[in-house]
Amino acid sequence: MAALLKQSARLGLSGRHGQVFCRLPWALSFQRYMFNANKKILVEMDKSTGVALMKMANPPVNLLNLETLTEFAISMEKLELDKDCKGLILTSSLSKVFTAGLDIMEMCGKSPEHVTEFWRAVQEMWLKLYGSNLVTIAAINGFSPGAGCLMALACDYRIMADNVKYSIGLNETQLGIVAPFWLVTRELRPSLFS
């Protein structure tokens, strides 16, 4: 795990944005590639190590709206299809927020069809992460409430920045949102499935 984190530091947070399957020049050609569908999720894959660095990049607080969730699922699919990819580090491109969780505006005043589509995307995101064949690590570099906490829990390993200001936890009931049954039973009460 330490080696993976060292790798993440080496990969750096210096990815060039706005590119789809762009290869780095000369020596690193065919060793590293980056992709992002719409710039909300940035992926940098190092084929020489098999480690992908995925950064949520939806300022100001990395809200998980329909667009971002969809992009996340597509990015996960691409990595799962890459036979060279063995591990994934999930982190944030922002300085103090991992993710502020679900965008509550996606559930406020929207049509039942939209809300259904949104929750389907939430479930898809969780299935992709929790069910991934990759070794997954959440590098939690800031606040991580609600779905941010659940994303971290869905990873195999979690490491959080050592800063007392940052908090992580399940606060959705304070907002009147109940975590869905598939999540509570699978992740928060795994003994039911053992």
Ligand SMILES: CC/C=C\CCC/C=C/C(=O)SCCNC(=O)CCNC(=O)[C@H](O)C(C)(C)COP(=O)(O)OP(=O)(O)OC[C@H]1O[C@@H](n2cnc3c(N)ncnc32)[C@H](O)[C@@H]1OP(=O)(O)O
């Ligand atoms: C796998 C998952 C499966 C199931 C999930 C089930 C349940 C999950 C539910 C949720 O995730 S509910 C959402 C929980 N999140 C929160 O409660 C976060 C609340 N936000 C904060 O605490 C702070 O924003 C912060 C993350 C600590 C960052 O603080 P900062 O001071 O940097 O930013 P600010 O508060 O000014 O926010 C900027 C901007 O963003 C809006 N915002 C923040 N969070 C949300 C949100 N969750 N949904 C919608 N909008 C949000 C905030 O209102 C500001 O908007 P403004 O600039 O227009 O005022």
